[in-house]
Amino acid sequence: MLLGVNIDHIATLRNARGGFEPDPIQAAQICEANGATSITAHLREDRRHIMDNDIKALKKSIKTNLNLEMAVTEEMQKIALEVKPYSVCLVPEKRQEVTTEGGLDVVGQLNKITNFIIPLVEAGILVSLFIDPTEDQIRAAAKTGAQFIEMHTGQYSRAFGTPDEQDEFENLREASRLAHALGLKVNAGHGLNYQNVQRMRQIEDLYELNIGHSIISRAVFTGLAQAVQDMADLVK
Ligand code: PXP
Numbered sequence: 561m562l563l564g565v566n567i568d569h570i571a572t573l574r575n576a577r578g579g580f581e582p583d584p585i586q587a588a589q590i591c592e593a594n595g596a597t598s599i600t601a602h603l604r605e606d607r608r609h610i611m612d613n614d615i616k617a618l619k620k621s622i623k624t625n626l627n628l629e630m631a632v633t634e635e636m637q638k639i640a641l642e643v644k645p646y647s648v649c650l651v652p653e654k655r656q657e658v659t660t661e662g663g664l665d666v667v668g669q670l671n672k673i674t675n676f677i678i679p680l681v682e683a684g685i686l687v688s689l690f691i692d693p694t695e696d697q698i699r700a701a702a703k704t705g706a707q708f709i710e711m712h713t714g715q716y717s718r719a720f721g722t723p724d725e726q727d728e729f730e731n732l733r734e735a736s737r738l739a740h741a742l743g744l745k746v747n748a749g750h751g752l753n754y755q756n757v758q759r760m761r762q763i764e765d766l767y768e769l770n771i772g773h774s775i776i777s778r779a780v781f782t783g784l785a786q787a788v789q790d791m792a793d794l795v796k
Contacts, residue, residue: 561761564598564627564747565591566772571601571609584610585617592624598646600770602629603639605653612639619643627688627770632669632676640680647686649710649747649770650676663692663712666700674704681705688747693735702742709739710747710770713760717751733763740765754778 570587588599599622601610619626625646630636631653640648652664666673666689677687688708691697701709716728736746749770
């Protein structure tokens with residue numbers, strides 16, 4: 561199973577000050593040097609974290625695969641065709657949400673999504689659909705021409721450690737089986753952390769996990785001691 565790291569929150573921190581630190585490109589390089597097999601960045605309509613130039617710079621500098629997360633809009637399709645990332649992951653996007661809340665409604669937008677994907681696939685970009693792990697969404701995803709789905713693990717993550725955990729886990733496992741039977745490759749992500757990620761290894765043939773928040777959160781504490789020591793050395 562591969563690990564894609566989502567670096568959006570590096571850009572969130574940078575944008576809080578409006579300068580250049582911390583640099584998402586440098587973050588991507590550190591991720592790659594330490595086991596990430598792809599770098600995910602979500603270019604949101606409001607550019608609240610990753611910006612257009614970040615995507616272009618990432619495409620130029622990273623050595624692994626760039627996975628561009630984006631909404632199903634003409635603007636994003638144009639950018640994807642220009643930048644040509646290794647893959648795109650199509651997600652629903654609401655302006656007010658803090659993070660991607662639910663999966664894409666492929667059932668309700670089958671024609672729109674199928675047509676949206678055509679030029680991307682023709683340009684050689686792999687397409688993944690971020691969907692809830694339900695039978696109807698998976699069956700619809702298999703009709704679109706996308707090669708991958710990414711199962712939304714938010715519900716499993718929230719249920720972890722509660723009586724609902726097993727049901728949510730089985731649901732993911734069944735969903736993955738169905739997707740494979742329909743010829744799709746399967747990624748998963750959202751809300752995965754250092755505890756709940758362990759069980760993902762019990763799901764056969766999961767291709768890649770995309771993880772952001774828990775890794776960046778942990779990095780703050782694994783790096784804080786060194787950062788303070790370095791400054792204290794300069795100050796004393
Ligand atoms: N996959 C998708 C499609 C996402 O939208 C997100 C959140 O940006 C993630 C994975 C990563 O989620 P988290 O930050 O909770 O690890």
